[in-house]
Every structure is written in C-alpha cells, then in structure tokens.
Amino acid sequence: MDEITFAVLGTGGIGRRALEVSQHKDALTPVAACDRHGVAVDFDGLDVDELLAATEGNIDSEVATDGGTGAATAESGVKQHGEDRGVVASSQARPSEDAIQEIIDRGDRIDAVLLALPNYEHDFIPRTADRFVEGGYSGVMIDVLKRSRVIGMLDERSDAFEDAGVTFICGAGATPGLLTGAAALAAQSFVEVTDVDIWWGVGLKSGYEDNRGTVREDIAHLPEYDIETARGLSESEIEAIIDDHDGVIEFEDMEHADDVLLERAGVCDADDVTVGGVLDVRNDEKPTTTTVRVTGRTFDGETATNTFQLGDETSMEANVNGPALGYLKAGVRRNRAGEYGVFGPADLLPGF
C-alpha cells in the first residue's frame, strides 16, 4: 500500500498510544498531532519517540472540549510535570489557540485524521467533522467513540461527507470497533441473528492517571450518572467512586454503538445487542475475559452461538489502537477508490 500520512487529534491516553502503535504498522507516517494546548506538525514524519518521552507524565485530560464547559479546575485534568502543558512539552510542538484548525489548514497533505478526542459533549466529534468539511478536507476521518447516539449525528452528515469526498469511519476502537467487526464476522454462519452479547474486561495497564478521559466517560454509564453529571465530577469525586467500588467497576446495558453499527450493517436489530463489562482501574490483569457471543439460526435450521474471545494479555491500548489504525487503512483504500460517506466497522467486513 502507498504511504499514508495521518494526524492524531487528541494526544491523551488513547492518542499517544495510537502514535506508538503506528510505529509497528506498515505504510503509516504520523505527520501531525495536537491536544487542547498545542500542535506538532512535520511532513517528514513526527519523531514519535521524542513526543512520547516528552509527554510521558504530561497528559492533558481536562474536562473541556471546544465548548469549554465542565469542571475544568486547577486540580482537574493535567497530569503536568514541568512548565508546558500536554503536547507542548514536546520540542516538536508549539502552543496554539486552536490546534484543530491548524491541522485543518494543512489537510490537503493529510490522508487520514484519527479523532482520539473526548466525548463529553455528544456533538463534539460531529462538530469537529463539520469543521474539516468546511475547511475543504477530502480524506479519511476516523473516531473511536463509544456512544450509540453519535452515530446518528454522523449519519445525518453523510451527504455532506460524500460531497466533500470524505470517508468517515465511526466507532472504530475496541468496543465498538474490533468487537463489532468480530460480531459481524461471526454472524456469517447464520441467516438470522437473534442475540449479540458483548462482555468486556479491561485492566488499566497504564493506570488511571493516563486514562482519565476513558474512566470518566465510563462512569457516565453507571445508572446513577450520565454524561452531564460525570462531566461535573471533580477528580477527588472520581477517585471516591473508584474507592467505593474497590477499584473494580461493573457496567451493564451500556450505550455502546455496537448495537446501531450492527443494525446499520443489516446484521441484527440494535435491540438484540447488549454490551457490558468490568473495569479494573488498579490492576493490569483483566478482571474478566472479553467475549463476544453471537447467537443465530443457520440456513439448515440449527441454532448455535459463535464465540470470539480476546487474549487476557492484550491491553485496552492494543485493542483500541490496533483496530483503529487497521480500520484507518481500510478507510484510505475506500477513499482512494472514490467511496465516500459514513462507514461503521461492520461495513468494512463481509456483508450480511
């Protein structure tokens, strides 16, 4: 495959690891990366080792997006060592008032943009996509968002993406993403799928400090919270919730977009998909094995369950970023073939 230049929006817990994983993939050249504080651009390829070393211990996870709402306080958000905040600690980066715009302005030299941005405001990623379209971008955009409702917001923009020549891949992390794809593949044995049951286990190898965005967004899935209330929690309130659960939080009936992504690919009804899991914030080890069970009826009348499991040794960072970059490459192939619009992970696999 020809070389692919790509940018990462959001060098937080996920985005930093996306840059690292890309070093192990063929044909991927990271040329730009940004967070809320600054931007690094180098069309010869960013020095990922320098950027990771410089930002280790300096990750911005402030509860704010471009809306600037939420509980951004001195104690929240920046795991800061040294003077510079977030990506600006890298010698390749400089401060910016609007880092995303700086990347949009260079979009004609960027084949794909990975949005590793928070989802504290449901329309933040769709609004960011609008900005790229308005700025004349015509490549691949890919996100790792989780919430089902955001997929509809992106679908509403399908015509605009097609007119602009944008291939937008949505929900392409682990779940949704890798596990949605696994379910779509497992469904191929059947003529009718009756249930998809996704049960994930995550042990946070890189610890809570490096994954504040993910943990806060997961807390919003607990019955007592939603995205508004989770956004307003202080760091100490989040730590108290973690303590209350002895570090292990279980989730049921999560609003994860695997449901709508499987429905839009024609695999099953969204209502037939359930997602839950267990997050251990303090241990590397997974508290439960991530398992996808797809139950259906074969053409010759049998009922069966196909099961897919992830190895317990695989980290969240590996299971989000490997697939995200794999789907990014699949998106670039589509884009270069002139296929534009919105695609989910299951659309990039055998059809149902």
Ligand SMILES: NC(=O)c1ccc[n+]([C@@H]2O[C@H](COP(=O)([O-])OP(=O)(O)OC[C@H]3O[C@@H](n4cnc5c(N)ncnc54)[C@H](O)[C@@H]3O)[C@@H](O)[C@H]2O)c1
């Ligand atoms: N699909 C999956 O399996 C999966 C798994 C884990 C995380 N995620 C999602 O990945 C996303 C990122 O998670 P994280 O833990 O890396 O979060 P994080 O808070 O650590 O990082 C978010 C980054 O976005 C940047 N950002 C925010 N607003 C910005 C703006 N206006 N301009 C430029 N940069 C901006 C922040 O500065 C930060 O660097 C979350 O939405 C999370 O839910 C998905």
